[in-house]
Amino acid sequence: MECEMMTWWGWLLLGLFFLLAEMMTPGGFYLIFFGAGALMVGTLSGLKLTGPEWMEWLLFSVFSIVALLFFRQPLLKRFQSADMGKAIDSLVGETAVALDPIAVDAIGRVELRGAAWSARNVGENPVAKGQRCNVVRVDGLTLSVRGT
Template sequence: MAWWLWMVLGFLLLIAEMVTPGLFLLFFGVAGMVVGLLKLLGVTGPVWMEWVLFSGIAVVSLLLFRKPLLARVKQRSGEDVDRLEAEAAVAMEDIAPEKVGRVELRGSPWSARNVGASDITRGQRCRVEHVDGLMLRVRAD
């Protein structure tokens, strides 16, 4: 295969990675570009060797780097949500203890569970104690 075909394949796989979750196609895209570069330098050998290199580079890099990259991405995405803890929200409806209702925080409505012992009435301020996915754990202020 021509070197530029490997580069195009790698580039298309990298674009596909941007629209699919999981950091999976990234490694195949990089492998395609590496094989394209090696082909350009003339060190790949026959076509079957190019495919072996492509597969080997993709699988080895996937096994070595996917888990650390996923952990890093998850860590970054959690940082913004963690900043919501200890902030004040306003109840949009009455929320009994251990029940779920709606609160407004930073101008956006959120689902919230009242983890306190007292009722939270509509319009009352409450504190975010914990963020659990898209659910806030709140307590009356």
């Protein structure tokens, strides 16, 4: 018994499924390339430019993996680094509330935008629990703060 070939519209539906799944998942640009591969094979199949079913699956695999290897990193750099840098930079100048007393040049915890952060007191005076403090710099996941 011979397998029936996957029709061109089946590839297009598979491609749309992968693209929708990419939009629904957090993450790192993986499924979009499989969606693009399926859309490419669907287009070629619709134009009668593919051969047997195994050839369609081979083309799908090659298109998807090549696109993943060559285009994922540039997409990550374009979409994530710009947004992440802006989000971190926007913390500077904000006012946080100390959750712990923080001595000068010591690390404690502060609350900012509803989340607890590690914070280093870079001011000249200790920061008391509940005191407001200004964020002057962000070093990774640690905020540099000064009491107000």
